[in-house]
Amino acid sequence: DDTRMVPNFCVRSALFGMIQRGQRKVVDKEPIAAIHGLQIRHTGWQLDQADLDVFAHALSLASAQTAGALVRFAAKGFLTGIHRSYGKTNREWLKDSLRRLANSVVEIHLEAAGSARTQSLSYTGPLLDEFIHNQAEHSYFLKCHPEMARLVDAGWTQVPWLQHVQLKTDLAKWLHGFYASHRTPTPEKVDTLRHLCGSNCHRLSDYRGKLRIALEELVYGGFLRAWHIDGEDKVHVFRLPQSSRTVTQ
Structure with missing residues (x-):
């Protein structure tokens, strides 16, 4: 499927x-x-x-x-x-x-x-x-x-299953599921994402580096069109059109 x-x-x-x-x-x-x-x-x-x-x-x-x-x-x-x-x-x-x-x-x-x-x-x-x-x-x-x-x-x-299972890192897979579950992803602080994914990175700078790599993996994998981290340390992502569907009641 x-x-x-x-x-x-x-x-x-x-x-x-x-x-x-x-x-x-x-x-x-x-x-x-x-x-x-x-x-x-x-x-x-x-x-x-x-x-x-x-x-x-x-x-x-x-x-x-x-x-x-x-x-x-x-x-x-x-x-x-x-x-x-x-x-x-x-x-x-x-x-x-x-x-x-x-x-x-x-x-x-x-x-x-x-x-x-x-x-x-x-x-x-x-x-x-x-x-x-x-x-x-x-x-x-x-x-x-x-x-x-x-x-x-x-x-x-x-x-999107094939896209998901072909991702190499756990952080990229977690971000893929998290952003797929939002019709229109809102900007989230880097520290918020670190907390929500259960990262064991104690230094925020270390996590930010891993986050950048994972976001690039999502671009390369065809899930994101682009992303950037703004001056308030919030992550903005822009998804490509795809078949993912989110239902929340």
Whole structure:
């Protein structure tokens, strides 16, 4: 498919953040940086942008089935869907990622703007309700919690998928999802973006350098037409016309 439906709570927060190799850790009810109106706490192994690729594709598979049903799939087809090669290393990585998602518990509270009034939605539970690997049959099963559909319905973005998975850096992928989730992106301070993406850069100047590289990657990848940082340290981005679609209720 050209796009994947990704819940806005995934791309407007640091739930799937910036984790340096070898520094992933277990957290317990950790508050997650997010936009105004969205509150998240996370218990489990920290998640990164590669885990978001897996979660988005899992939601895509589950959406074709009855809500709450077990979805059977093959590792080769799943890895192809997230544009990864079918080898032992990636098969083991996929199982680890699915386990992280199934063992992660999130507490999410969001204010969803409806046609008449603002509606409050809450969810506490795993990102994936169940993950089963049948070693003997080389088959995989997963299940999404039916209540997750309410969060998706409250706001989602059709992310240009091939463009997304071909980006090289986690920061570029996070920015891609964040800006795709806004019909008209508004200028954001560099420090605000550092906070929202979950960057571990302590020096703002270091993050600003990485941000410039990631924004150039989005230009090269055909997502942005141009960008600049103004005198108030606000980032302005100008997207190219594309098929991404954002729905917020």
